[in-house]
Amino acid sequence: MDEPNKTDLDEETLFLVSQTFKALSDPTRIRILNLLFEREYSVNQIAEQLHLRQSTVSHQLRFLKNLRLVKFRREGTTIYYSHDDEHVLNVLHETIQHALHQ
Amino acid sequence: MDEPNKTDLDEETLFLVSQTFKALSDPTRIRILNLLFEREYSVNQIAEQLHLRQSTVSHQLRFLKNLRLVKFRREGTTIYYSHDDEHVLNVLHETIQHALHQ
DNA sequence: TGTGTATATGATTATGTGTTCATATATATC
């Protein structure tokens, strides 16, 4: 009962897993998430730090927000983004460390 | 000395990490790798089991082979594929389990 | 209400990706 359908996966699981990894498959999104390991950042701070356009950052944050990989809080006109998924971000962190030390 | 450059990643690491996750971001590749958790399979066996064209499977296996996520052995004209990367495949397995039990 | 600043969004464009068909290559057997 723990692992239904050993030889193939149902469509919902497949979609969820592929979407999760797709989020982590783009260099820009990886850089953003890696930056957020440290602390929360505003959209403009991310753009400055990583030398990206504001709209690029905003588009990617929307992507990550939709997948609930980041959350945000508002302070005046500034919006601060931070992490929001233990499992996925552990996976990313481990894989980055694995790559750094390979 | 363990984590150089806290706020941004070097290009090589970024490429390796993004490629790794790209491999896991396609439903067909996930299905193939998930199948190979069980045991080794030939190209045609994979195609039959997952209802995919032989050429589709072959193309995707080449992709996975280039990233050293699968290895193969020949037996006559048949080529059997199996897993070849502990870390990445653990990551995949964990994430599938996480999705299945969410 | 008007101005300034931060962020979000829509359209466009260039590039990347996955599947398919047709065919090539490789091995085994007659």
Add this chain to the structure above:
DNA sequence: GATATATATGAACACATAATCATATACACA
């Protein structure tokens, strides 16, 4: 060598994706 079977490859196509520009929205404050 000819044939059969298993796998690999190349080209073409449809579709997805990321970055960019221009502009819209949201909020703060005079």
